[in-house]
Amino acid sequence: MPNSTSPNASTAIELVVLDMAGTTVTDDGLVLESFDAAATAVGLADAGPERDAARRYVLDTMGQSKIEVFRALFGTEDRAQAANRAFESAYDARIDDGVSPVPGAAQAITKLRESGITVVLTTGFSVPTQNRIIDALGWRDLPDAFLAPGSAGRGRPHPDLVLSAALLAEVTDISSVAVVGDTSSDILSGRRAGASLLVGVLSGAHSEDQLREAGATHVLDSVADLPPIVLP
Structure with a gap:
């Protein structure tokens, strides 16, 4: 220790x-997996510098309110809300077998x-x-x-x-x-x-x-x- x-x-x-x-x-990494679903839902490229920078920001801001993270990343309230909905949908779908x-x-x-x-x-x-x-x-x-x-x-x-x-x-x-x-x-x-x-x-x-x-x-x-x- x-x-x-x-x-x-x-x-x-x-x-x-x-x-x-x-x-x-x-x-077991479900936050990042769900973030990827959220980023895809609002049109972020699946690979490349923009996706990498966004993933790094998510890692750096772990623990913060997810909607606030998406507001910082995606600029407009509509995109942030859409990303948040996609994130929570992806996370919720895996809770029963992905959370312990x-x-x-x-x-x-x-x-x-x-x-x-x-x-x-x-x-x-x-x-x-x-x-x-x-x-x-x-x-x-x-x-x-x-x-x-x-x-x-x-x-x-x-x-x-x-x-x-x-x-x-x-x-x-x-x-x-x-x-x-x-x-x-x-x-x-x-x-x-x-x-x-x-x-x-x-x-x-x-x-x-x-x-x-x-x-x-x-x-x-x-x-x-x-x-x-x-x-x-």
């Missing part, structure tokens, strides 16, 4: 905000909740896609709540999802919040919200260097390693 800094012993964590895809959920829990994720969430910590799962997907993933995994009762862009403000790297979770959990102080994710956007959103623990995991999109550069206080191999970092 990569080295990490020690947690602040004076801060009792009351809330853990966990990313889904790449952090608690693995989808990160080993140990459910056990880690259960241990945190049994210790009195509120756990909220967040995503860059839409609410319907998030719900499809939750139901496919049988996770409806696993965390305390689920949040997605739109229903809980702007997506990452804005702080809205973390702040919405903090309001929902009625934390005593924003420093009692831990944010966990596999992308720079996860870490940046937590930092902007004021969370004291910013935990990167190496089970998803971004490297340790990218996570550290974004401000991660800890970097772990997996969310399964999280409870000892959070619990007193």
Whole structure:
């Protein structure tokens, strides 16, 4: 397990905000596969510099709201919405056989909740896609709540999802919040919200260097390693 800094012993964590895809959920490259379907749907060439640049942008912005990514890539709202519809259709069609829990994720969430910590799962997907993933995994009762862009403000790297979770959990102080994710956007959103623990995991999109550069206080191999970092 990569080295990490020690947690602040004076801060009792009351809330853990966990990313889904790449952090608690693995989808075996389904995001990029679905992006390719979306890019094709709005007329992007199947191969060449433009497609390569778009794929790189998708990788760099993993964790962000998908509609915002498509707005940045495709210029007009009509194209962005068409790409988003194609993306979600392609992703949803593969959820049942392409999505599975990160080993140990459910056990880690259960241990945190049994210790009195509120756990909220967040995503860059839409609410319907998030719900499809939750139901496919049988996770409806696993965390305390689920949040997605739109229903809980702007997506990452804005702080809205973390702040919405903090309001929902009625934390005593924003420093009692831990944010966990596999992308720079996860870490940046937590930092902007004021969370004291910013935990990167190496089970998803971004490297340790990218996570550290974004401000991660800890970097772990997996969310399964999280409870000892959070619990007193």
